[in-house]
Amino acid sequence: MNEGKQSRIERAALLVLLIPLVYCLYLMTADARLVAARRSDANAIAGMRSRVGIGAIGGLDVFGDSVFRTPPVAPERFVVFLLRRTSIGRDLGFWEAVSAALGAQAQRSVILVGYCDGGACNATVRNLPRPPFPVVAFAEIDDLQTVLDADDKGQFLVLDPRASVVGRYRWRGGGESPETVAKVSEP
Amino acid sequence: MKLHPSQQMLPRIVAALSIVDAALFIGIVLSARGIRPVAVVRRPGGNGVFARPAGFTPDGRFIPGGKGLACWAARFEIDNCEFCQADDKGDWGRLAGVLAKLGCPVLVLPPGRSAELAERELVPRDAIQEVYISMDFVKQFRLTIAPTTLIFGPRGELLWSKQGELGAEDYAAALSSVRSAGLTMRRAGDAGSLP
Numbered sequence: 001m002n003e004g005k006q007s008r009i010e011r012a013a014l015l016v017l018l019i020p021l022v023y024c025l026y027l028m029t030a031d032a033r034l035v036a037a038r039r040s041d042a043n044a045i046a047g048m049r050s051r052v053g054i055g056a057i058g059g060l061d062v063f064g065d066s067v068f069r070t071p072p073v074a075p076e077r078f079v080v081f082l083l084r085r086t087s088i089g090r091d092l093g094f095w096e097a098v099s100a101a102l103g104a105q106a107q108r109s110v111i112l113v114g115y116c117d118g119g120a121c122n123a124t125v126r127n128l129p130r131p132p133f134p135v136v137a138f139a140e141i142d143d144l145q146t147v148l149d150a151d152d153k154g155q156f157l158v159l160d161p162r163a164s165v166v167g168r169y170r171w172r173g174g175g176e177s178p179e180t181v182a183k184v185s186e187p
Numbered sequence: 188m189k190l191h192p193s194q195q196m197l198p199r200i201v202a203a204l205s206i207v208d209a210a211l212f213i214g215i216v217l218s219a220r221g222i223r224p225v226a227v228v229r230r231p232g233g234n235g236v237f238a239r240p241a242g243f244t245p246d247g248r249f250i251p252g253g254k255g256l257a258c259w260a261a262r263f264e265i266d267n268c269e270f271c272q273a274d275d276k277g278d279w280g281r282l283a284g285v286l287a288k289l290g291c292p293v294l295v296l297p298p299g300r301s302a303e304l305a306e307r308e309l310v311p312r313d314a315i316q317e318v319y320i321s322m323d324f325v326k327q328f329r330l331t332i333a334p335t336t337l338i339f340g341p342r343g344e345l346l347w348s349k350q351g352e353l354g355a356e357d358y359a360a361a362l363s364s365v366r367s368a369g370l371t372m373r374r375a376g377d378a379g380s381l382p
Contacts, residue, residue: 017204024211118323138319140299
């Protein structure tokens with residue numbers, strides 16, 4: 001076969017093969033977006049919360065009261081974390097220390113919100129001295145899953161005033177002091 | 188005639204591209220199979236016994252957690268979801284009717300307040316919607332796809348579940364699971380076998 005003609009055929013084949021390649025890549029991206037949209041709780045919490053507003057953070061606390069009956073004045077950060085029944089004393093102690101480590105200014109602008117990991121945790125916290133932050137007992141499923149997913153990785157979440165996640169930091173498993181956690185939580 | 192080096196490479200590029208295309212095609216097919224929602228995702232841990240979760244309805248009514256129920260069902264559903272609505276009118280509607288006859292309460296769980304269902308949209312009509320729930324249930328299941336249906340038996344065991352819209356085969360499979368758990372019609376006039 002004429003080499004020039006062969007080369008033209010190969011170029012045409014190349015073009016023909018590029019079309020499904022590009023389409024496959026597009027499909028993979030769309031597929032990834034679909035999976036991400038379904039599985040990314042970070043998006044869910046951001047999307048839902050930004051529509052509902054600040055008052056939606058929390059739900060009902062272990063005493064059955066609305067967590068933010070009075071929405072906090074000019075919050076700059078919400079810091080949400082899970083409290084596990086199995087380590088409730090240690091968990092509460094850690095976050096009480098974080099609260100104390102926040103500067104005077106930060107204590108007004110950084111709102112700590114704990115989430116209990118179930119009915120046994122709720123009952124335990126009810127019988128302890130009230131911590132310096134609300135402890136959520138009942139909340140929206142998306143929010144609970146978001147907090148739980150973060151805790152599976154030993155993390156807490158830092159949210160902006162619109163409740164979009166702006167940071168994820170490790171605190172479980174040792175290594176992080178309450179002072180370090182307080183520092184990364186400040187705006 | 189001596190070919191330019193790029194022209195010499197052309198057959199190899201075409202061959203390599205063919206392989207990449209084939210691999211991508213297979214990958215997409217497998218990936219699509221992978222994301223097809225069927226079984227509900229269980230989180231690790233737990234004892235396999237699920238009590239109906241305590242929670243609050245949209246109007247603030249407290250619903251205590253249910254233990255000792257003959258059966259109960261949970262339905263993860265969102266407002267303005269065409270698959271959920273089609274399912275409500277289709278096989279979920281049929282299944283919900285059977286569950287009602289069996290005396291199995293249905294709990295509707297939206298992902299959040301902004302996705303809660305209007306009371307008239309609940310299927311069955313006497314379903315209870317909890318917009319705030321405790322972490323106990325969420326610790327056991329990952330609920331991200333609407334609709335998701337879960338049916339629990341007399342010991343709180345998961346009898347049957349499905350992520351996505353139900354089909355006729357799902358309806359049959361769910362009934363079969365309910366039958367194998369020994370549940371029988373409870374309402375007067377419904378005595379007899381399941382459909």
